[in-house]
Amino acid sequence: MNSYEQIKKLLFKLQPENAHHLAEILLRSDRFLPGVFDYIASKNLVTSEVLKQELFGCTFPNPVGLAAGFDKNATMIRGINALGFGFSEIGTVTPIAQAGNPKPRMFRHIEEETIQNAMGFNNDGLIAVRNRLEKQYPFSTPIGINIGKNKSTSEENAISDYVKLIRALHTLGDYIVINISSPNTPGLRDLQNETFIAE
Numbered sequence: 001m002n003s004y005e006q007i008k009k010l011l012f013k014l015q016p017e018n019a020h021h022l023a024e025i026l027l028r029s030d031r032f033l034p035g036v037f038d039y040i041a042s043k044n045l046v047t048s049e050v051l052k053q054e055l056f057g058c059t060f061p062n063p064v065g066l067a068a069g070f071d072k073n074a075t076m077i078r079g080i081n082a083l084g085f086g087f088s089e090i091g092t093v094t095p096i097a098q099a100g101n102p103k104p105r106m107f108r109h110i111e112e113e114t115i116q117n118a119m120g121f122n123n124d125g126l127i128a129v130r131n132r133l134e135k136q137y138p139f140s141t142p143i144g145i146n147i148g149k150n151k152s153t154s155e156e157n158a159i160s161d162y163v164k165l166i167r168a169l170h171t172l173g174d175y176i177v178i179n180i181s182s183p184n185t186p187g188l189r190d191l192q193n194e195t196f197i198a199e
């Protein structure tokens, strides 16, 4: 049994969201372990001339990134980097902190080997995330910032949420993702139209 299978046995005894919190504690522990994450990163990072890509002025050492939703609040960037990812995407971040949907809202389907997400953009909000990024940016691998509107913002005012987020965060990451696809924020997917994007 490899070490992932062993860790999985422990993690699967916990509620999925608690397993995530445990992972977060470990992946933000470098404050107490200076230099350890850099050492682990030097062992794990996969890079080669074949895998490396230059895109919009950034160097991606390999094409395997961590999608948004794992590090919603930009607390684990160095830990995630130490695992060997070629890039990672923080968020989804909304202008104002919000709690997300009532729990339980993350479901582990063991047979299907899937996780079902009904989180609803729980996050610490723009100011907290911006403060964290300001202290750390730039990073050794590219960081995307995934942005979304608050649940309480009406569809008519949605554009102002995205503008606020882009203005505040665009210098603190390497690319921005405009999230208009989550099924967990009512009406969000109605923003998938040419007028909204053009505006």
Ligand SMILES: Cc1cc2nc3c(=O)[nH]c(=O)nc-3n(C[C@H](O)[C@H](O)[C@H](O)COP(=O)(O)O)c2cc1C
Residues within 6 Å of the ligand: 067, 068, 069, 070, 072, 091, 092, 106, 115, 116, 117, 118, 119, 121, 146, 179
């Ligand atoms: C618990 C959970 C939370 C997620 N939260 C977000 C999010 O906040 N923003 C986002 O754009 N995608 C979010 N996603 C979607 C992931 O970014 C990704 O698209 C999805 O998990 C499919 O990729 P995978 O097959 O590699 O898991 C979330 C997914 C999960 C399982």
